[in-house]
Amino acid sequence: NGSNQLHIGGIFPIAGKGGWQGGQACMPAAYLALEDVNKRKDLLPGFELTLHNNDSECEPGLGASVMYDLLYHKPQKLMLLAGCSTVCTTVAEAAKMWNLVVLCYGASSPALSDRSRFPTLFRTHPSATVHNPTRIKLMQKFGWSKIAILQQAEEVFISTVEDLENRCKEAGIEIVTRQSFLSDPTDAVRNLRRQDARIIVGLFYVVAARRVLCEMYKQQLYGRSYVSFFIGWYEDNWFEQNLQSENISCTRDEMRRAAEGHLTTEAIMWNQNNEKTVSGMSSEDFRIRLNKVLSKTYDIENQRYPEGYQEAPLAYDAVWSVAFAFNKTMERLKTKKKSLKDFTYTDKDIADEIYAAMNSTQFLGVSGWVAFSSQGDRIALTQIEQMVNGTYYKLGYYDTLADNLTWFNKEQWIGGKVPQDRTIVRRVL
Numbered sequence: 001n002g003s004n005q006l007h008i009g010g011i012f013p014i015a016g017k018g019g020w021q022g023g024q025a026c027m028p029a030a031y032l033a034l035e036d037v038n039k040r041k042d043l044l045p046g047f048e049l050t051l052h053n054n055d056s057e058c059e060p061g062l063g064a065s066v067m068y069d070l071l072y073h074k075p076q077k078l079m080l081l082a083g084c085s086t087v088c089t090t091v092a093e094a095a096k097m098w099n100l101v102v103l104c105y106g107a108s109s110p111a112l113s114d115r116s117r118f119p120t121l122f123r124t125h126p127s128a129t130v131h132n133p134t135r136i137k138l139m140q141k142f143g144w145s146k147i148a149i150l151q152q153a154e155e156v157f158i159s160t161v162e163d164l165e166n167r168c169k170e171a172g173i174e175i176v177t178r179q180s181f182l183s184d185p186t187d188a189v190r191n192l193r194r195q196d197a198r199i200i201v202g203l204f205y206v207v208a209a210r211r212v213l214c215e216m217y218k219q220q221l222y223g224r225s226y227v228s229f230f231i232g233w234y235e236d237n238w239f240e241q242n243l244q245s246e247n248i249s250c251t252r253d254e255m256r257r258a259a260e261g262h263l264t265t266e267a268i269m270w271n272q273n274n275e276k277t278v279s280g281m282s283s284e285d286f287r288i289r290l291n292k293v294l295s296k297t298y299d300i301e302n303q304r305y306p307e308g309y310q311e312a313p314l315a316y317d318a319v320w321s322v323a324f325a326f327n328k329t330m331e332r333l334k335t336k337k338k339s340l341k342d343f344t345y346t347d348k349d350i351a352d353e354i355y356a357a358m359n360s361t362q363f364l365g366v367s368g369w370v371a372f373s374s375q376g377d378r379i380a381l382t383q384i385e386q387m388v389n390g391t392y393y394k395l396g397y398y399d400t401l402a403d404n405l406t407w408f409n410k411e412q413w414i415g416g417k418v419p420q421d422r423t424i425v426r427r428v429l
């Protein structure tokens with residue numbers, strides 16, 4: 001019966017073309033977690049967690065309207081889950097008016113790390129700034145103290161670069177030039193060349209990345225004297241895909257040569273070792289279960305994965321975060337002779353209890369250790385890879401909080417020498 005149900009709203013980007021349709025894999029993952037937490041007798045005893053879902057299509061306007069649907073239709077919701085940075089921004093900015101915590105499983109924008117704008121936001125998806133301490137650590141490891149930045153003019157990369165600049169200043173790393181472009185990188189790449197940039201941090205979406213790589217080939221900004229840092233969450237063979245359809249005027253071979261040796265950084269979203277997590281599953285057990293569910297709709301055997309597959313553990317762990325936070329809140333409210341069932345959108349007292357419980361929620365999930373910073377950001381490990389002969393090889397992991405770099409010593413440099421960050425002028429005495 002409805003009286004023992006705890007209701008939450010789930011806003012997933014499923015249909016639509018613009019942005020990230022990651023709800024395709026994240027919604028099924030969320031429902032797997034719902035099934036699992038409701039089986040646990042020790043979690044929310046006497047209650048059942050219920051998820052009411054809607055499609056935002058990764059459009060903030062549609063996200064706002066489905067949010068109102070969720071709020072203005074019974075039953076009363078206790079929390080909202082959302083994906084896509086644009087939708088999460090809209091929902092999290094509004095939800096505080098209803099005293100609702102918002103938990104985002106698919107939002108990477110650094111702008112969301114702002115308690116003044118988003119006082120009730122938490123995310124199991126790390127901010128894009130999570131790459132920056134790793135980039136700095138690698139520059140220090142290889143002795144690069146002069147770097148260049150090449151970015152696409154998109155909000156997520158603009159705010160990521162601001163964070164990177166601050167960290168470079170703190171680390172005494174000079175940014176010799178920062179070039180940005182809207183969609184054609186030709187001039188920006190030419191300016192890198194003019195400034196004799198050697199160590200280049202590249203921040204762009206994958207379509208722009210292909211244009212940049214071809215331009216770097218044409219302007220010979222690749223090879224033994226250069227190192228590029230690209231984002232690690234592109235498809236593995238991204239540099240060879242869609243060359244005709246996107247009018248890339250380089251051949252596969254030229255793209256591969258320009259890509260040789262580049263480094264990538266990315267947040268780890270699938271727990272790396274085979275530990276059993278709170279669900280009793282390892283991340284590989286989770287993968288098998290998720291694939292079984294998805295194979296009803298997608299041709300998983302032939303690697304035809306839905307969008308959001310990479311982020312699915314973040315959605316799965318988001319539902320576990322809700323269950324643990326509500327469980328803690330129920331225990332706290334019992335001492336006040338209250339229950340989550342008493343919550344209304346004007347009840348600041350219970351809202352504060354839910355916030356405090358979420359803020360201190362920590363557990364081992366299929367996406368790794370789940371914990372939130374004071375800004376509600378996901379604390380995550382990052383992974384470093386290098387492209388060698390068209391294949392990515394894992395070079396190591398970085399734990400920012402512990403400042404611990406796990407390094408496998410597998411990096412390869414053309415000619416066997418670490419590229420320099422500048423032209424070495426040999427003084428002939």
Ligand SMILES: CC1(C)CO[C@@H](CC(=O)O)CN1
Nearest residue numbers: 020084085106107108109233
């Ligand atoms: C790693 C990526 C692809 C970054 O964008 C996220 C979507 C968003 O921030 O809108 C999903 N995960």
